[in-house]
Amino acid sequence: MPDMNPAAPVASATARPASLTELFFAFSVLALQGFGGVLAVAQRELCDRHQWLSPREFVELLSTAQVLPGPNVCNLSLMIGDRFFGWRGALVALAGMVTAPLLLMLGLAWLLGEAARVQELQGLIKGALGGIAAVAAGQIVGTVLKLSAPMRQHELGWPTALALAVVALAMMIWLRWPLVWVLLGLGGAACVFTYAVLRRRPAPLPQEDA
Structure with a gap:
């Protein structure tokens, strides 16, 4: 049974990125998994896989990112990069978060623009977008349930x-x-x-x- 004592010690992260290159590719991989929102997989990647943050540290940084202006995940990447490598880490983490999705979205925008001219593909595109919206909604619900765990402490x-x-x-x-x-x-x-x-x-x- 989890420790529900508010005075219990808070676990800290046990690792850190070895270099700016590792930081860049970690956030690039994270960004490419974020169909409908990166937050659905951010905690798994940063806390469980890389162990750069504890679950409570992740929630605290995410809370700050949500209050600040701008996209939450970009604010989060800036704070995590700055945490390990200062301003250079902040820029590298943000670049890793936006570079691959930007290139991917430009390519998809061109493909959708070309496909929209074909009458037979319009219904297929509409159905695909509806399915993506349903998956994104499920990811948001799952993220909320997972992020609620640190409330016990x-x-x-x-x-x-x-x-x-x-x-x-x-x-x-x-x-x-x-x-x-x-x-x-x-x-x-x-x-x-x-x-x-x-x-x-x-x-x-x-x-x-x-």
Whole structure:
């Protein structure tokens, strides 16, 4: 049974990229797997395969990437690259994330433009795009379920973290609040609440030398 104690120590990553070349190709492979969104496979590649980040570190970086302007995955690649190699790593990771998909999309755009002129292929293209949309929706659901695991170690406790996630979802779906107000309102309140909990928590006792 997983440890659900909020005060439990947080596991750290056990490896790091050996070079900028490895960083570039890792993000290129990650980008090429991201049909409908890279986040569906990003945690598996960065945490499970390469072990550059722990699951909790990944969620924390992803949360920051979602708040910042710009595409989430590009923000995430910039932060991870900077984490290991500074500004050079940030640029290399971003280049790995966008280069191969850019070339692939330019080629597909040309092919679709040519195929759209053929009447027999229009129905086939429409069906293919509908199937891709269904797969992308499934990937998003799977990603949400997988990223929810680190909530068990959250300082507020997993019931409170789950309640905040449900409230945020309700504010966006039923109340139709803009994302910026959800982040500033509910997100700001959650930050203040977490800070108060951490301030009240007793400091760890210093370890004595053996």
